[in-house]
Amino acid sequence: MLTRAEIEEAQARATAALAEAGIVLTQAEQREIEVADFGLSQLDETGLEVVVYVNTARVCAKELVLFPGQTCPEHLHPPFDGTPGKEETFRCRRGRVYLYTDGEPTAAPACRPSRADLGAYTVWHEIVLEPGDQHTITPGTRHWFQAGPDGAIVSEFSTESRDELDVFTDPEIGRATVVADA
Amino acid sequence: MLTRAEIEEAQARATAALAEAGIVLTQAEQREIEVADFGLSQLDETGLEVVVYVNTARVCAKELVLFPGQTCPEHLHPPFDGTPGKEETFRCRRGRVYLYTDGEPTAAPACRPSRADLGAYTVWHEIVLEPGDQHTITPGTRHWFQAGPDGAIVSEFSTESRDELDVFTDPEIGRATVVADA
Numbered sequence: 446m447l448t449r450a451e452i453e454e455a456q457a458r459a460t461a462a463l464a465e466a467g468i469v470l471t472q473a474e475q476r477e478i479e480v481a482d483f484g485l486s487q488l489d490e491t492g493l494e495v496v497v498y499v500n501t502a503r504v505c506a507k508e509l510v511l512f513p514g515q516t517c518p519e520h521l522h523p524p525f526d527g528t529p530g531k532e533e534t535f536r537c538r539r540g541r542v543y544l545y546t547d548g549e550p551t552a553a554p555a556c557r558p559s560r561a562d563l564g565a566y567t568v569w570h571e572i573v574l575e576p577g578d579q580h581t582i583t584p585g586t587r588h589w590f591q592a593g594p595d596g597a598i599v600s601e602f603s604t605e606s607r608d609e610l611d612v613f614t615d616p617e618i619g620r621a622t623v624v625a626d627a
Numbered sequence: 628m629l630t631r632a633e634i635e636e637a638q639a640r641a642t643a644a645l646a647e648a649g650i651v652l653t654q655a656e657q658r659e660i661e662v663a664d665f666g667l668s669q670l671d672e673t674g675l676e677v678v679v680y681v682n683t684a685r686v687c688a689k690e691l692v693l694f695p696g697q698t699c700p701e702h703l704h705p706p707f708d709g710t711p712g713k714e715e716t717f718r719c720r721r722g723r724v725y726l727y728t729d730g731e732p733t734a735a736p737a738c739r740p741s742r743a744d745l746g747a748y749t750v751w752h753e754i755v756l757e758p759g760d761q762h763t764i765t766p767g768t769r770h771w772f773q774a775g776p777d778g779a780i781v782s783e784f785s786t787e788s789r790d791e792l793d794v795f796t797d798p799e800i801g802r803a804t805v806v807a808d809a
Contacts, residue, residue, distance in 0.1 A: 467649030469720065469758035499716045499763060499784055504686065506716065506784035534681045534688065538651065576651035581681060602681055602688035602784060 446486050446623045455480040459494035459510040466539045466598050468508060470496060478510075483518055484619030490559050493517045497606070505606045509535075509599040511542065511592035516558045519545075519566050519589035519614040522582075525607055530584035533603035537574035541593035544572040547586050556591040565615035574599070587614070628668050628805045637662040641676035641692040648721045648780050650690060652678060660692075665700055666801030672741050675699045679788070687788045691717075691781040693724065693774035698740045701727075701748050701771035701796040704764075707789055712766030715785035719756035723775035726754040729768050738773040747797035756781070769796070 447455075456478040463470060470478075479495040482488045494510040511517070522531035535544060543556045548570030555573075558566055568587045572580050582588050590599075611620055629637075638660040645652060652660075661677040664670045676692040693699070704713035717726060725738045730752030737755075740748055750769045754762050764770050772781075790802055 471759045474759070498718055498761060501714065501763070503714050503786050504716065504784055506688065506718075506782075532683065532685050534686065536680055536688075577653045577656070579680060581683070600688075602686055604685050 446625045447480065447482050447488060448625045451488065452480045452624065455488060455494055458512065462510050462596060462598060463496070463508065468598070481620070481622050484623065485617065489515060491516050491518055500606050502605055505603045507601040509601055511597045511599070513592060513594050513596045515596070516556070516591040517589060518558070518618060519568065519587060520611045521587045522584055523610055523612055524584065525610055528604070531604050531606060532581065532584055533601055534579055534581040535574065536579035536600045536602070537576055538598040538600055539576060540595045540597035542574045542590050542597040542599055543593070544574055544580055544588065544590040546570050546572065546582065546588045558591065560615060563615070567614055628807045629662065629664050629670060630807045633670065634662045634806065637670060637676055640694065644692050644778060644780060645678070645690065650780070663802070663804050666805065667799065671697060673698050673700055682788050684787055687785045689783040691783055693779045693781070695774060695776050695778045697778070698738070698773040699771060700740070700800055701750065701769060702793045703769045704766050705792055705794055706766065707792055710786070713786050713788060714763065714766055715783055716761055716763040717756065718761035718782045718784070719758055720780040720782055721758060722777045722779035724756045724772050724779040724781055725775065726756055726762055726770065726772040728752050728754065728764065728770045740773065742797060745797070749796055
């Protein structure tokens, strides 16, 4: 749960980070930046700021902003409507992002999210993305990611997003942000 | 037809334009920038510089660089393999791009490509895109675009690209760039 003021502050931070990277948004896009706290009410630890450029039945493109050390929690994209589910490519534009997926666990991973001790993170194959680096996540692949100490901007190129279908490992997570009464 | 030197010069110009816009490419990506002269051997007039980030059976993302006044000639994306054909969204990042599509012809269009008098351009509904503006082209929609006087950078988010299937209005055009012998 986030207050309207917290959402607007996060939108302003995300807009500033994008502007610093030379990414131009319209005024309407700035007001519509999605601020996701995944229901945990600890945005700086577990959260994501999202600009959706386009999301049709066939194509989706987003800009993801992560504050320093912020984590997008572990999830996968299931099949729907006869499709295999969302395929997405993450391309790092600014900062550094640590991406974790199914695969051989990394011996000494760089990140340890706050809720890892609760079993909320189960895949530990680490991929480090710096500006110009990218990685494609196939449907059904469990993944999560965390920004480095300077935050990160990541372009996402994908098939249709149906965020409400995302399957999170942490049972406490709700994908939709609940806005607290003022 | 372009010489290897002309291709490398265009790649360097495109890389510089992207860098100026804050867009980071790997060294490998810089070397692989596609320089398309559409078979007309007049790259500064009719041409396009393309970075392909990803192109799978489901998703494609590219960065398009247009030099000042450069035109990507009129074409459409036909159905293939049981799909409706390529759906693409153009998002302007830098400069200005004049996009022309099927639809009500604009009374006084800003652009007049060099080969317009030969019947190579038939759609004249003008859409002006500046940084932060975008437009989605549905499959089968005839379109072409030209950069303003400062050139343009355009992000393209689409379904699978099968450039070799593109249908051009101008019968002189060949989509693949032929490299001249040194």
